[in-house]
Amino acid sequence: MAKLRGTGIAAVNYPTGMNLGGDPSQALIHATTTGTFMISLASTDLGQGLKTVLAQIGAETLGLPFENVLINTGDTDTGPHCMGTFASRATHRVGNAIIMAAEEARKVMMEVAADELEVSPDDLETDGQGNILVKGSPDRSINIVDLALAAHFKYGKTISGRGIYMKPKSDVDPETGKMDPDSTEAHACSVADVEVDTETGEVTVLSLKSAYEGGRQVNPALVKGQIRGGSFMSVSHALYETTAPYYPAPDHSPGSFSEYVIPGPYEAPEIESVVLEYPSVNGPYGAKGVGEMTANSGIPAIINAVSNAIGVRLTEYPVTPEKVLHALEESPNATSH
Amino acid sequence: MTSKIVNFNLNGRDVEVMAKPLTTLQTVLREQLHYTATKAGCKQGGCGSCTVLVNGEPMASCLLPVEDVVGQQITTLEGLTPAEGLHPIQEAFFENYAIQCGYCSPGMIMVIKALLDRNPQPTREEIIEAIAGNLCRCTGYEPIIEAAQDAARRLNDG
CATH class of the missing domain: 3.30.365.10 (Aldehyde oxidase/xanthine dehydrogenase, molybdopterin binding domain)
Structure with a gap:
């Protein structure tokens, strides 16, 4: 012994992710009247911190502070579609969907800021602190709270965006066996x-x-x-x-x-x-x-x-x-x- | 069977409930009094997620008939949590990433509370012995052990 x-x-x-007839996840985003961006998902946080990671991705794309983003994972009856939190897919799939949705919302945000500051949207940038500034003239800026209020009550606009990421299903080539499953x-x-x-x-x-x-x-x-x-x-x-x-x-x-x-x-x-x-x-x-x-x-x-x-x-x-x-x-x- | 009136002290407040014989303390806490920090993991005494303190000693509330705690002092996680902010053990769990899904956390915090009350400077081995009856499937236990060590420091310094 x-x-x-x-x-x-x-x-x-x-x-x-996976390869069972396509692997999509959706994200919908909208701003509240006071400039908080709600990201609606059906992608459940299992405790690994998914909501934190997804809010970080949303904030980065919007150019706003992390605190301005809320993740609502709601329920599967009312939320946008998600295949689920498994196969290490959520950060990748849902993160990409959020970037797409946040880019659309950011475009509206910049248009409203452009109207308020009387410049072209191309001349604007975000500072990551909650302000949209005129490039080269940082004294000309608008805070996201004022911007969201103006969008809702002055221009009648929703600051919103839709996103989906789908990995298309990849079939096996019968001749070579080749496929692209992930x-x-x-x-x-x-x-x-x-x-x-x-x-x-x-x-x-x-x-x-x-x-x-x-x-x-x-x-x-x-x-x-x-x-x-x-x-x-x-x-x-x-x-x-x-x-x-x-x-x-x-x-x-x-x-x-x-x-x-x-x-x-x-x-x-x-x-x-x-x-x-x-x-x-x-x-x-x-x-x-x-x-x-x-x-x-x-x-x-x-x-x-x-x-x-x-x-x-x-x-x-x-x-x-x-x-x-x-x-x-x-x-x-x-x-x- | 006929229900009986049961009195005990919950988190410093006297409570009175009607319960049928052999109703567990866990059921009374969660379903009658709506104190849901105490979890119902296995209901067999096997996971530790339902741990509460009875006169300062950790016990599995899922195996404890409520009539056995008549006149006793029961402490749940709600009783530990101050009106503002967090208890130092909770702070230590938060700062050390000792919580993922959170299901084991209330039970873990209660056994660590009992440990630190009787042994303010436990060794690593004593911490492991204290939490050995509580299952965690997320963290690999190391962050929880580190949180217990950190909590001891916070309580001793405070």
């Missing part, structure tokens, strides 16, 4: 160090070191949150959790948290990550999707590390103590223990 150590590596390409690809690579107890079959992840390339980070703090949670989730998928432990047999399928095995803070390894930014050509301000892939490279890296430790190739996960002990017993090539 021994405690064996091993190291594993794995890398993934992560395609943003819009942009993010990348991840993980290296895991594990220790395997050959008596109990238990695996301990000692460390998980990863590099993630997710395009430009709209909000680095939220990206970090996705990475920390996702890396931990890779430990959970690699070693613990499953709804069908003896798939396809339904035996011992868990029915409650007391039976569904997931790791807790005791099982958290040392997690170290670095982020690389290679902006996407079609992402909003260069963003790709970062959420889902943060769990994807860690899983094979951990399982490769277990294989490296015990000298047996493992091809099913989660790698439970039972599977480790079976692998050690059944393989003549197993490291002696």
Whole structure:
């Protein structure tokens, strides 16, 4: 009996979004009378901070402060269409839809400002602080509150915009097999160090070191949150959790948290990550999707590390103590223990 | 079965409710008194999202019949939150990105409150031991551990 150590590596390409008959999301934007821009969506924030990231994108395109943008994710009966928050698609798809909607609204905003300041819209710029200024004459300006009031009550105009982003469905070319299923690809690579107890079959992840390339980070703090949670989730998928432990047999399928095995803070390894930014050509301000892939490279890296430790190739996960002990017993090539 | 009148102290205020035998404290808090910070995650005592303090001790309110808390002091997250601003533990959660979906947060904050009340300078291991009965599926726990350490600093400095 021994405690064996091993190291594993794995890398993934992560395609943003999906290819099931087109993958659209819509955004509608309108200004209130006092210059707050409401962006209506059906794209749910799961807690990862989507509303924050989308408000940042809207504010950037409008040229207004973050505080001037509100995200209303409403409900699916009343909101504009969204395929959903999954496949790391929301920042990319919805962000692009918001840019399109905000550009249309910005055009009206600049037209109203031009009327108020008696100049051409081409001579105006935003300062990012809530003012629209005449280029070269910053003393001639109008605040967004006054501008929105004028639009509503003087000119009878809505400052509004419509946006949609759709990745068209890509069919497979029957001759070559060629297709274009995704819009942009993010990348991840993980290296895991594990220790395997050959008596109990238990695996301990000692460390998980990863590099993630997710395009430009709209909000680095939220990206970090996705990475920390996702890396931990890779430990959970690699070693613990499953709804069908003896798939396809339904035996011992868990029915409650007391039976569904997931790791807790005791099982958290040392997690170290670095982020690389290679902006996407079609992402909003260069963003790709970062959420889902943060769990994807860690899983094979951990399982490769277990294989490296015990000298047996493992091809099913989660790698439970039972599977480790079976692998050690059944393989003549197993490291002696 | 016949309902009974049950009295207890909730967040410093005496309350009186009518409840059938074996109605849980969680159900009374959420559905009768509309104190919804206390979450209903699994209703089996397995996730910790329903944690409240009973006389300062963290307990799973989903397993606690309300008639067992007659005359006791119950504290929920609502009782921790000041009228203006946030409690230092809440501030620490906010500043350390220890909240994503938020479902575990009230329970986590209550166990950390109980920990820091009896042990103002806990070690990392003591923090992990305190939160081990509370599940989080978003953060990977590390931000929550950091928030607990930060909360201890804030409370000790304050």
